[in-house]
Amino acid sequence: MDILSEAIADSTILHLKGADGQLLYDGPDRKPVRVHLHSPGSDAYAQIETKQTARILKRLDDNDGKRTAMSAEERLEQTAEDLADATIEWENLTLGDKTGRALSLGVYGNRKLGFIANQVSKHLADWGNSKGAPAAP
Template identity: 55%
Template sequence: MDASKLKAAATSAIHVKNAAGEPLYDGEAPVRIIVHGPGSRAYGEIDTRQTARALKRMNDNDGKMTAATAEERRQEAAEDLAAVTISFEHLTYGDLTGTELFEAVYGDPQLGFIVKQVSKHLADWGNFKPASLEA
């Protein structure tokens, strides 16, 4: 089998659910978040950034492992998820657009259920199946 035909898709769409787990719609249109896949350069940059943060914390604390505060973790997660987000479909946050929109949604603690959905989706390579597999 030719492994090049097994490559994961570069992007994937997440149909956002509310806190109760019900799919969200704006009228007839699904509320979706389009993200870069775990094999993408954008996703790889997150791994690099997370490692750099951990090393900086350790260096700042005389080599001791220290955990980020809840606010720092929320902000870092918002930045990381925004970096792999391509677009929101039918999802707004005031008048914000682009990266500011993404970070505002991901950084809002009362919208944490969205962060969980996106994080879970990104962690599963099965959500990035190739468009079609030829036998």
């Protein structure tokens, strides 16, 4: 068996669900609301993990090696930053006039939209979601 046949793609696509668990669609023609993400096997995702490790080490250094918990606001901000870094683009989703990274930070940094950040985190944690080429939009 050529083990490379099991390699995952560099990106993955998630069809988002609302807080009620129902798939989200936009408009009368029901376009799927999706987010395109860097997969956990990509170079871009490796950079996110490197940033996370650096933050942990800095926090330990700043606190003389003692483990300290983040505040709820720090955790929300850092999660939003990490997920924004993992996001390539949004499909059929708007938030005012925000685009690109500002849109990602606006979605992931809004506690009332936390169900989206949870879905994205869960999707990225399951490498099987990135198996093979991502589905075409």
